[in-house]
Amino acid sequence: MDPTLLKNVALEWLSNDPSPECRSLIQSLLTTAEGTGDYSTLSAMFSSRITFGTAGLRSKMSPGPSNINDLIIIQTAQGLIKYLKSYHGQLEGKLGPAIIGYDHRKNQELNISSKRFGQITKAVFTHHSIPTILLDGYVPTPLVPFAVKELGGCCGVMVTASHNPKYDNGYKLYWSDGCQITEPHDSGIQSSIMQPSNLKPQRSYDIDLVSTDVDSTSQLLSSYYAKIKEGMSSNIYSSLTEKYGSEVVKSSGPKLVYTAMHGVGSPYVSRVFSSYGLPEFMTVPEQNDPDSEFPTVGFPNPEEKGALDMSIHHADKNRGDVILANDPDADRLAVAEKDRESGEWTVFKGDQIGVMLGRWMWERRGRGIVEGGGKVAMCASAVSSKMLGAMAKEEGFRFEETLTGFKWIGRRAGELREEGYRVLLGYEEAIGFCCGEVISDKDGVSGAAVFAELAYWVYVDQGLTLKQWLNGLYQKYGEFVSNNGYFFCYDPAVVMSIIDKMRNGGKYFDKVGKYEVVGIRDLGVPGYDSSKADKVPTLPLSASSPMISVTFANGTVAQFRASGTEPKFKYYIEMAGKPGVKRDVVEQELKEMVEVLLEELLKPDENGLVRP
Numbered sequence: 001m002d003p004t005l006l007k008n009v010a011l012e013w014l015s016n017d018p019s020p021e022c023r024s025l026i027q028s029l030l031t032t033a034e035g036t037g038d039y040s041t042l043s044a045m046f047s048s049r050i051t052f053g054t055a056g057l058r059s060k061m062s063p064g065p066s067n068i069n070d071l072i073i074i075q076t077a078q079g080l081i082k083y084l085k086s087y088h089g090q091l092e093g094k095l096g097p098a099i100i101g102y103d104h105r106k107n108q109e110l111n112i113s114s115k116r117f118g119q120i121t122k123a124v125f126t127h128h129s130i131p132t133i134l135l136d137g138y139v140p141t142p143l144v145p146f147a148v149k150e151l152g153g154c155c156g157v158m159v160t161a162s163h164n165p166k167y168d169n170g171y172k173l174y175w176s177d178g179c180q181i182t183e184p185h186d187s188g189i190q191s192s193i194m195q196p197s198n199l200k201p202q203r204s205y206d207i208d209l210v211s212t213d214v215d216s217t218s219q220l221l222s223s224y225y226a227k228i229k230e231g232m233s234s235n236i237y238s239s240l241t242e243k244y245g246s247e248v249v250k251s252s253g254p255k256l257v258y259t260a261m262h263g264v265g266s267p268y269v270s271r272v273f274s275s276y277g278l279p280e281f282m283t284v285p286e287q288n289d290p291d292s293e294f295p296t297v298g299f300p301n302p303e304e305k306g307a308l309d310m311s312i313h314h315a316d317k318n319r320g321d322v323i324l325a326n327d328p329d330a331d332r333l334a335v336a337e338k339d340r341e342s343g344e345w346t347v348f349k350g351d352q353i354g355v356m357l358g359r360w361m362w363e364r365r366g367r368g369i370v371e372g373g374g375k376v377a378m379c380a381s382a383v384s385s386k387m388l389g390a391m392a393k394e395e396g397f398r399f400e401e402t403l404t405g406f407k408w409i410g411r412r413a414g415e416l417r418e419e420g421y422r423v424l425l426g427y428e429e430a431i432g433f434c435c436g437e438v439i440s441d442k443d444g445v446s447g448a449a450v451f452a453e454l455a456y457w458v459y460v461d462q463g464l465t466l467k468q469w470l471n472g473l474y475q476k477y478g479e480f481v482s483n484n485g486y487f488f489c490y491d492p493a494v495v496m497s498i499i500d501k502m503r504n505g506g507k508y509f510d511k512v513g514k515y516e517v518v519g520i521r522d523l524g525v526p527g528y529d530s531s532k533a534d535k536v537p538t539l540p541l542s543a544s545s546p547m548i549s550v551t552f553a554n555g556t557v558a559q560f561r562a563s564g565t566e567p568k569f570k571y572y573i574e575m576a577g578k579p580g581v582k583r584d585v586v587e588q589e590l591k592e593m594v595e596v597l598l599e600e601l602l603k604p605d606e607n608g609l610v611r612p
Helices: 005-018 019-034 038-045 068-090 115-126 143-151 183-195 214-232 236-244 245-251 264-275 309-317 350-371 387-395 406-417 444-462 466-477 492-507 582-602
Strands: 055-062 098-102 133-134 155-159 168-174 256-260 322-326 335-337 344-345 377-383 396-400 420-426 433-434 480-489 515-522 547-552 557-562 569-579
Touching: 005 019, 005 038, 019 038, 019 155, 068 115, 068 155, 068 168, 068 183, 068 214, 098 115, 098 143, 098 515, 115 133, 115 155, 115 168, 143 155, 143 168, 143 214, 214 264, 214 444, 236 245, 236 444, 245 444, 256 444, 264 444, 309 322, 309 335, 322 444, 322 582, 335 350, 335 444, 335 466, 344 406, 350 377, 350 420, 350 433, 350 444, 350 466, 350 480, 377 387, 377 406, 387 396, 396 406, 406 433, 433 444, 444 466, 466 480, 480 582, 492 547, 492 557, 492 569, 515 582, 557 582, 569 582
Parallel strands: 098 133, 098 155, 256 322, 377 396, 377 420
Antiparallel strands: 055 168, 155 168, 322 335, 335 344, 420 433, 480 569, 515 547, 547 557, 557 569
């Protein structure tokens, strides 16, 4: 952007920004830039604007439209209200409450925090006479969509950047059905935000007068704990104790270690364990309390390599067998298990956890529903393993594939329920799981308790480890082996260039190296699916977040997409070996194939892709 234009944009922003700390920083940067001629920092702040992605708004806590700050929150809340009133029309004045939750993230220097953003949002809603509940204290993300459904809310807002680095924050939106927003609401809200009347604060919002709603929060939590027990718990611990005796269950059951990853999850998971009748878990003391600095992990994402190192160390020291880990806002769940003989740890992939939960939900609830004449379904994102689909085919329940992201999984689950199905599981490979029908979004809090019940049953009743039990599922349904990963890519144009080369002017490709292609699906615009007679995909298309799926003659499916929340170009490659084929044979074949696919299709060195 031209320096003069950039300066004018910054000054315009400065005139509307209510934060003295942000105004001071912008003014300082303007003075420095005028003296040095270096406008790069200002350009990063003011040359673009954050828009709704896979998980709402998410960016660095810093001034300017590229980041997340007081003015962005005011603009977003004002635009959201404008859209709500326009959409609901005659219901204005009768709308259900807006539910607002927040986590513990903050930027002390700029006086920015999740709580402050929550208070600003409530102040804006209150000014427009929309009833609002600001949840009291740091809450897990799943509580917001639960509250929206429970109270008939008009929308939900969760202020969190989930597992992003400490510098980031976010603004996740839920519609009145308790699902994350999708089209047409996301683009409609974005357009409403950009109306001139919503880009300026419509008044001075005094957050000192904004209080949290203690009683409503307490009532919601009581209802949440009761409903996830009723809707998900198998009461397995008491059943095992009745069957084998408390001493046997205690001695042969898994020793559980839990980490909140410096997030909000610990007290909520502890309370759910109690309601399920499960014994208390061991915690990782250094990571148990909310800490916005995330001092022991650079990336507080349980999926990241090394993120569970401290948990493993603590488990080794205290004879722990199984680690349950939430990300900081407790909507995701990671699981690891120690081999008691070798001492080696297995960190299960999201697909493996999903398959285990799928089998558990089918065994404990689904089979009985079907035998009683009911209908059962489970959902997973398109980039997740196809193994749950194989299980569905074998066992006789319905499996549905959706676009990536729980906004699609939750919405499809709702549609299936309207058709009379009991949807017992929705999951995505990025360790997001929704067990049961209480919530329409991923929930790492209830997921931890459900998985703990599964672990106790496997160890005590089956006499197996989780890994051994999972191997039995592979033998039954097929050796599904995945190789998922990503490259850092900080230039979106590079990603689109790679995608365009794959498209090859609409001709695509019929071979990669020695591997023959038998099917291609492109969920970009205008879209393409070679398996359909009209070549039109059934899943929704996206120009900004395209995904290409390639099916090979050997049964391997490779999928490529850009992350909607991070500067990553992701790949998901899975090979399905038939039941009875040795897993190490499939793993070796897949490893060789992945090397060819990544080099031929992505050309990492040529395109400047950075390996993690």
